[in-house]
Amino acid sequence: MTESIIGFDNATVSNPATMPSEMFHPEAVSAVNKCQTSEARRLVIYDLFRKLINTDIYHIGGTYTNDNPDLWFYYSLSACPGGNFLLSLFTCHRSSGVFSIGISEGSEFTQKRDCPQSLYSSETLSWQTYLSGQANENHYIKTFKFNKSKMETWENKFLCIPIKIETNCQQILNNNIVKQIKVAHDFGDVLTKEENTDFILVSITKRQFPVHQAILAVHSPVLRDLIKSSSSKTALIDLNDHDMELLLQFIYTGTIKEVHQVDCLNLLEIADKFQLKNLVLLTQHVIKEQIDLKNAVEVAV
Structure with a gap:
């Protein structure tokens, strides 16, 4: 507007x-x-x-x-x-x-x-x-x-x-915001047990990840559109196995375990690709803490 x-x-x-x-x-x-x-x-x-x-x-x-x-x-x-x-x-x-x-x-x-x-x-x-x-x-x-x-x-x-x-x-991306993101939703047990799954995401290595359509659709408009347009119960995602695990971990739990040890620039790309706004907030918070003279140019790019 x-x-x-x-x-x-x-x-x-x-x-x-x-x-x-x-x-x-x-x-x-x-x-x-x-x-x-x-x-x-x-x-x-x-x-x-x-x-x-x-x-x-x-x-x-x-x-x-x-x-x-x-x-x-x-x-x-x-x-x-x-x-x-x-x-x-x-x-x-x-x-x-x-x-x-x-x-x-x-x-x-x-x-x-x-x-x-x-x-x-x-x-x-x-x-x-x-x-x-x-x-x-x-x-x-x-x-x-x-x-x-x-x-x-x-x-x-x-x-x-x-x-x-x-x-x-700097005031918005504080620990309280990160905590809110982490506790907003946690279906980690559902992801681990793979109970009542009704859709399969396939990585570029052809590994299959059983998932739940409703959970994916609620958290990512990109995945929601993909599910709607799919003529089968399977969809190929342009991610490797590790990145697919990170994507599903965040969607199901609302956080990334040991996020400070993960490549946050890569996480930011995943967040942007699947329009995960809360993952953007979480990643930006970590990048803010990790940025220094050695990686500032790479982060800016």
């Missing part, structure tokens, strides 16, 4: 004098404020009820580091049965790399006495890390559910959603 597609909503900013100070606050991501990424503390959405007439995609605003754009936030509105609406938040990452967003974990909005035009959700944040392989990738953040009858009282109100953004990769 580019700026030419999600330009400013003229109806929103046609009369800045009528808008509350929240829209212009340095910490607010809004249509009328050039917010610095490190200072962003809330997303400000204007007059949500009016926009229900046409459920569509609407911009919120962007964040910057100095004059360089980092993230652009937008949302979609969808009508549901029972007079309910879904507001889904997204962001467009203007560059490649890793970033993390803390977003309000609450779903209820309340009015503050000192700011009657604005409604706030919980200040408690829930964090999620994202990886963009290239510039201008879009990422889903969160969905809020609203009832139309309640939203009728929100006309000319502002929704303020607490948020915080972290773009420092």
